[in-house]
Amino acid sequence: MLTPDQTDQLRAHLEAELSRLVAAATSALDFTMDRDRDRIGRDSMDDATEEELYSTKLRLHDRESRLVGKIRAAMKRLADGAIDECEECAEPIGFKRLMARPVTTLCFECKSAREQVEAEESNE
Numbered sequence: 001m002l003t004p005d006q007t008d009q010l011r012a013h014l015e016a017e018l019s020r021l022v023a024a025a026t027s028a029l030d031f032t033m034d035r036d037r038d039r040i041g042r043d044s045m046d047d048a049t050e051e052e053l054y055s056t057k058l059r060l061h062d063r064e065s066r067l068v069g070k071i072r073a074a075m076k077r078l079a080d081g082a083i084d085e086c087e088e089c090a091e092p093i094g095f096k097r098l099m100a101r102p103v104t105t106l107c108f109e110c111k112s113a114r115e116q117v118e119a120e121e122s123n124e
């Protein structure tokens with residue numbers, strides 16, 4: 001089990017990652033919007049909600065979009081007190097491993113085993 005202090009550290013870590021991604025996403029979106037605005041006119045862009053802007057951008061950047069999803073899922077597991085539980089063997093995931101890879105859902109042993117299977121499959 002994580003201590004309350006470790007939980008706070010992980011939450012801060014996840015929130016920092018999320019703001020970094022959203023900031024990068026927003027600057028990419030501004031560029032796209034500036035071009036679109038000339039083409040389709042200003043009014044329709046002003047009507048767009050923030051949520052729509054994010055989803056527009058998230059379609060543009062699959063990699064970031066997947067990461068944001070993983071971070072949100074990790075935050076939910078953190079809130080549920082389940083972030084340090086391996087989804088495969090239900091053993092606790094170490095705090096150090098969580099700080100290094102906060103979006104992980106597997107303990108080190110299960111992750112290694114899975115990577116080995118994937119490596120063997122890709123050799124075929």
Ligand SMILES: [Zn+2]
Pocket residue numbers: 086087088089090091106107108109110111
């Ligand atoms: Zn495991």
